[in-house]
Amino acid sequence: MLCYLDVETTGLEKKDRICSVGMILEEEGRYETLYDLVQPPKKVPPAAMAVHHLTNEMLAEAPEFDATGAAKRLEVLNTPETVLVGHNLAFDLDMLAKEGITWQGGMIDTLKCVKHLLGGDIEHFSLQYLRYELRLYREEQALADELGIPLSAHHALSDALHTLLLHRYLAAMADNERLMALTTEQALVHKLTFGKYGGKFIEDVARRDPGYLEWMLRSLPDLDEDLRYSIEYYMNEVRG
Secondary structure, X not given: OEEEEEEEEOOOOOOOOEEEEEEEEEEOOEEEEEEEEOOOOOOOOHHHHHHHOOOHHHHOOOOOHHHOHHHHHHHHHOOOOXXXXXXXXXXXXXXXXXXXXXXXXXXXXXXXXXXXXXXXXXXXXXXXXXXXXXXXHHHHHHHHHHHOOOOOOOOHHHHHHHHHHHHHHHHOOOOHHHHHHHHOOOOOOOEOOOOOOOOOEHHHHHHHOHHHHHHHHHHOOOOOHHHHHHHHHHHHHHHO
């Protein structure tokens, strides 16, 4: 079984928690959807509300995570026979771990797989960017209508649907076994995605301004692990 998962949270820091969860289960062409609001153990700040539009008033009567249908379903599905699919899955897994769930099944991170398979052609890797760059939107309405899912960026169930469509796109290039393997490997990306050299090839920057890349490695402790790996790779290549 494939379980497409997305969570919305109170923020991106270690203290933040889940405030909604969306899941689409797929097995042999049959689908099941689950969506739950969650009452987190901390308030949702305005910055997070501005992303997913979930207010503290909306969550006031919601159950805690353990009492949601999604949590109970995940407990049953948490076996080696289930493959969890998410975009930036490490974040989702970290949030689930805070709720006491350590995933035991297979894992496909569509973010990591896009970097491996399309990283030479695509400059940005957010789910919404890929929705348009890869023209996933051409198929979204029919599937959303079939499953009764509202299309809205940063709605957990809608994002799970776009993860499903992205997985279908990637499946045309690699089977699930390969996608699971790529999920565990560091990805070599070719371009910087932000800063004064955003959109430029890392190899070119390593030749022209290595000090800037050294500054990134030294001064940005939360730098994406694949970007850090790629900067170090190209700097070593240039140094010979």
